Amino acid sequence: MSGYLGTYKGERYHIPDFYRDRQPTGPREVFNQAHSSLRNVIERTFGVWKKKWKILETMPNFSFNKQVKIIIATMALQNYITRYAQCHCHFDESKNHQDEETHKEMDANEESHETNGPGAQEIELLRNQITTGLMGD
Template sequence: MDDINSSSSSSSDEEFQDFMMFLDKCIGAIDGTHISAHVPAEKQVSYRGRKSIVTQNVLCACNFNMMFTFVYAGWEGTTNDSRVFVDAITTSENKFPLPKEGEYYVVDSGFPCTMGFLPPFRGERYHLQEYHGRGRQPRGPKELFNYRHSSLRNVIERFFGVLKARFRILKMMPPYKQSRQPLIVIACCTLHNFIRKWAQNDVMFTQWEEEEQEIEDEEASTSGSNNSIDLSDEVATAMAAYRNQLSQVMWHDYVIQM
């Protein structure tokens, strides 16, 4: 990765100024969500997620204009996000929009730290709610990084909120053929993008655009895979070093502004 430029960008928008260096190379967020599924009784065990309801695990990537850039649907509800993620980015037929050199997505700590995918620091405060209230500001580089990482990743939770509120079929899937159910999810995401592009004053987008959502951080191990994506220790170390460098730059600017 290129060295980080420690000079902060001037902007009249204070929030944008805080995130400018982070947003500069971050092209979007990736996360999984659970969508209702209808499967035969003999298959329901593998589709029963954390809340004991029958679901499919859907992995999505989005940009910061509340539009989906990738949707991977149909996995059993018991499958963890990291396994779906690795399959999504390593199977060429999926045509995952890989980041260009120097760019990255923000992902949760259950996903691999590898080139183009940046998770938060483990073992540090992460969720936005943990930073609310007097005296709960970030107390060091890693906490500040996690706070801003969580703020960026929150965008995809707002996507999911709009999507499920608009398309109720995703909360109670009719008994369609199992092969068609992932296509329904993809169709709803496509309509979501169409509405976002052509109806900028849509009530639901206005309602959810600034609303802070609670996000889950799935800390799970990711199995390796022989593929074109480098998940080696060397690449992970390089991305972790980049994250450390970025956190130090953020903290330096944050202290100066205090």
């Protein structure tokens, strides 16, 4: 499927908005809260991965094929460590040190991802199905 599974516009989105105020009201805010929560986990995971594997910082110096191999190798090693380590210290440390700067940066870089091209109806249908599933209907 081609497209971007974006949030519902005009509804609260960022996790701190839900902590400061009330819980989500309505299906669209429930979806946006779940989307934001998942995005935070993904951002944190990539941050931990890049922090742990310093070679990822110098990737532009390598050919594309070598970059692909490095990414696959570090992902495989990271997955192995995550699966078999007693403690995933880097991830736990990252989780404990989340700060407002992350949210400010995300706000500053937030782009509008309108889906108007091919697949737009399918994306909208998928988002609505996910929303319905989150509501427990």
